[in-house]
Amino acid sequence: MKTQVLVVGGGLAGTSAALFLAWRGVDVVLVEKHPGSSPHPRAVGFNARVGELLRAVGIEDELPKSRMSKGFGIRRVRAESLVGKKYDETFWTPPAQLSDVEYSPVRGVGVAQDRMEPLLRDKARELGADIRMSTRMLEFSQDDKGVTALVQGDGEPYEIRADYLVAADGHRSPIREQLGITRTGRGYMHTSRSVLFRAPLDEYLKDGIGQFVIDDVGFLTTYGDGRWVLMLDDGEYDEPELRQKIFRAIGRDDVPVEIVTTGKWTISASVADEFSRGRIFLAGDAAHTLPPSRGGFGANVGIEDAHNLAWKLAAVLKGESRPELLETYDAERRPVATLCHQQIFARNDGHNRDGQAEAAQLYDNNAMHFGILYRSAAVLGAGEDLPPAQLPEQWNGQPGTRAPHVWIEPGKSTLDLFQRGWVLVADHPQWEEAARALGIACERVERLDAFGLSEKGASLVRPDGYVAWRSTDLPDDPASALEDAFSSTSAGTR
Numbered sequence: 405m406k407t408q409v410l411v412v413g414g415g416l417a418g419t420s421a422a423l424f425l426a427w428r429g430v431d432v433v434l435v436e437k438h439p440g441s442s443p444h445p446r447a448v449g450f451n452a453r454v455g456e457l458l459r460a461v462g463i464e465d466e467l468p469k470s471r472m473s474k475g476f477g478i479r480r481v482r483a484e485s486l487v488g489k490k491y492d493e494t495f496w497t498p499p500a501q502l503s504d505v506e507y508s509p510v511r512g513v514g515v516a517q518d519r520m521e522p523l524l525r526d527k528a529r530e531l532g533a534d535i536r537m538s539t540r541m542l543e544f545s546q547d548d549k550g551v552t553a554l555v556q557g558d559g560e561p562y563e564i565r566a567d568y569l570v571a572a573d574g575h576r577s578p579i580r581e582q583l584g585i586t587r588t589g590r591g592y593m594h595t596s597r598s599v600l601f602r603a604p605l606d607e608y609l610k611d612g613i614g615q616f617v618i619d620d621v622g623f624l625t626t627y628g629d630g631r632w633v634l635m636l637d638d639g640e641y642d643e644p645e646l647r648q649k650i651f652r653a654i655g656r657d658d659v660p661v662e663i664v665t666t667g668k669w670t671i672s673a674s675v676a677d678e679f680s681r682g683r684i685f686l687a688g689d690a691a692h693t694l695p696p697s698r699g700g701f702g703a704n705v706g707i708e709d710a711h712n713l714a715w716k717l718a719a720v721l722k723g724e725s726r727p728e729l730l731e732t733y734d735a736e737r738r739p740v741a742t743l744c745h746q747q748i749f750a751r752n753d754g755h756n757r758d759g760q761a762e763a764a765q766l767y768d769n770n771a772m773h774f775g776i777l778y779r780s781a782a783v784l785g786a787g788e789d790l791p792p793a794q795l796p797e798q799w800n801g802q803p804g805t806r807a808p809h810v811w812i813e814p815g816k817s818t819l820d821l822f823q824r825g826w827v828l829v830a831d832h833p834q835w836e837e838a839a840r841a842l843g844i845a846c847e848r849v850e851r852l853d854a855f856g857l858s859e860k861g862a863s864l865v866r867p868d869g870y871v872a873w874r875s876t877d878l879p880d881d882p883a884s885a886l887e888d889a890f891s892s893t894s895a896g897t898r
């Protein structure tokens with residue numbers, strides 16, 4: 405069979421890739437070796453940037469809102485037990501630095517991974533993605549014109565021929581290994597055990613704290629749906645021992661506890677030295693293994709990988725852009741993963757067991773979520789002198805950053821204008837005429853100052869909602885200026 409894009413791996417990154425590709429009208433097949441999601445979810449809670457992406461594809465209303473408080477992420481404390489004395493709270497963004505600026509029309513998404521993945525799968529299928537569970541890729545090869553994969557479900561093996569392949573096959577990634585792509589980072593750190601259990605403990609979440617470092621026991625956190633997970637040091641534990649650990653962590657032994665399952669986790673940190681090779685692209689854990697932290701980098705960054713890649717693949721497959729556009733995936737997303745790796749180890753976040761904290765500048769949580777800077781051929785004006793991340797109000801519409809959120813009318817944000825295609829933000833007839841000649845939508849926004857523009861300026865926003873270029877004022881020849889910028893940043897075929 406033939407398809408435009410084959411996605412290997414049905415976790416968060418792979419399923420998101422299938423969803424975003426199908427939403428853009430790309431013919432996509434996803435194969436996943438497991439029959440469904442793992443009964444022991446890893447990720448819990450997704451940041452507001454991911455919420456924005458899901459809002460765009462129309463599933464925001466199906467997702468429960470996060471318990472994350474403004475500016476804090478999920479609150480974490482050290483405690484003698486869930487019901488016992490609470491000690492120091494560790495902050496991702498110190499309270500003194502919290503801002504009253506509203507960065508997004510949405511908040512985080514409060515749902516566990518095993519609940520999120522089926523929602524993404526269902527929406528992807530609704531949009532036309534061909535998702536094949538219990539189907540394993542046996543081998544693959546690529547040439548100048550495409551990728552050939554041999555896969556097997558319940559029956560005999562068969563071939564899938566695709567123009568491109570997205571490898572979202574996990575941190576061990578057989579595809580990455582076969583391609584010979586190396587990784588850089590801390591590498592293996594430690595092994596942990598976990599027990600997933602159900603208990604009626606919501607009364608202890610009323611103050612907004614959802615993560616507890618329990619003295620001499622382990623790390624306790626909630627999935628927000630009656631399920632909790634207790635992370636323990638590596639070892640073999642029988643059920644009575646697990647129950648004892650759970651009761652010690654809770655601080656009570658008179659509550660009903662249902663043990664759902666257990667897990668063994670290898671905690672490591674690394675970033676692939678290449679995010680693409682030929683017609684194959686790495687996404688999610690195949691591209692970067694980022695330990696779980698209050699930044700929630702692993703799952704969120706993987707979904708954002710898929711989003712970045714999807715519009716570029718769609719543009720090339722539709723003949724709107726040259727294949728060179730795909731080179732900007734590595735140029736934009738690999739530095740983000742490297743920065744996240746750095747930020748994890750620059751904070752005392754429970755991962756520096758070797759005591760080797762990285763000497764690096766710490767960036768505000770909102771800067772990491774909403775203020776990442778892209779530098780690539782798909783951006784004009786993002787100089788090397790600029791920081792890799794900054795608060796959105798500090799960027800003020802800087803090319804290479806996510807277009808700012810401003811309310812246009814009740815319930816409608818500037819962000820709702822983007823992500824379908826290229827958009828020119830302007831409020832001048834010459835810009836409107838120039839955009840019309842290129843087939844680009846032109847949107848009037850009253851708050852042009854939020855984009856760093858004068859009343860006669862214009863900002864060109866990419867299909868992923870990032871600013872590609874801007875002219876702060878009206879040049880002598882706006883039509884030529886826009887045409888040159890659009891041709892360059894879109895790798896246009898005109």
